[in-house]
Amino acid sequence: MPSAVQSIWEQEYAKPGLPSSQRAKPSNASPFVLHALRARVVPASARLLDIGCGSGRNAAYFANAGFEVHGIDFAAAAKRKFEDSVSRLTVERRPRFVLGRIDRILPFDTAYFDAAICFTTLENLTDDAHIENFKRELARVLKPDGLFAVYFLTPDDEFYGPRVKTGPNGEKIVVAEDIGLTQRVFDGCEILRLFAPPFSLDCSRDFSFEDIRFGVRYIRHLKAMVLMNSAGERASAEPVHRTVTLCRRNRENRHDADN
Secondary structure: OOHHHHHHHHHHHHOOOOHHHHOOOOOOOHHHHHHHHHHOOOOOOOEEEEEOOOOOHHHHHHHHOOOEEEEEEOOHHHHHHHHHHHHOOOOOOOOEEEEOOOOOOOOOOOOOEEEEEEEOOHHHOOOHHHHHHHHHHHHHHEEEEEEEEEEEEOOOOOOOHHHOEEOOOOOEEEEEOOOOEEEEEOOHHHHHHHHOOOEEEEEEEEEEEEEEEOOEEEEEEEEEEEEEEOOOOOOOOHHHHHHHHHHHHHHHHHHHHHO
């Protein structure tokens, strides 16, 4: 991950410009992800890693739900906002902030977390090699059968969609003009390809909502996917087979819709 990306986010947290940096309420995907964790009988006291935790708005939400939350972010300027957000919580265990980069070795023990969330953060990893490093470390720090929830921008987004450019390896790249940040957008099949194995799909949901950028209203289109960690002796070719089958079915459905 280029150092320029870190510098941009340091400035963003010091003087917010993006709408998401100024919101105090949790991400739209948070209730859906919480329900998915509960459906998998993840205990209320489970450890949860908030990847790219930023100001702590999602960390606070999951801490209020009973989780022991650890947040990690590479922007030192986010720490003050994070600690301010969680200081108002009336929970027994307030979320903790760790300064670190997600494309390097994560500063946590193996099989330490029951679940992890990554909300609009994966976009900063614009090449497959960085995502592969992240996936390897994520599988290590998650328990076997641990859940990983990723919430990401899609090419269907009304603001970013028209700005998508194709990268050298086919990746979908956009530039946020308001802060000069280069990011990557994904579709669901691409997420499955990048994370399987050892991760396989548990459930997913599409999200659409109105947002304002540069004084113009856009309908934003994001997607949340909950993946299960099958690392270790339980890993097999099954997640890859499921990925290929699901993506083929999705392409056929889109073709039928176009006709």
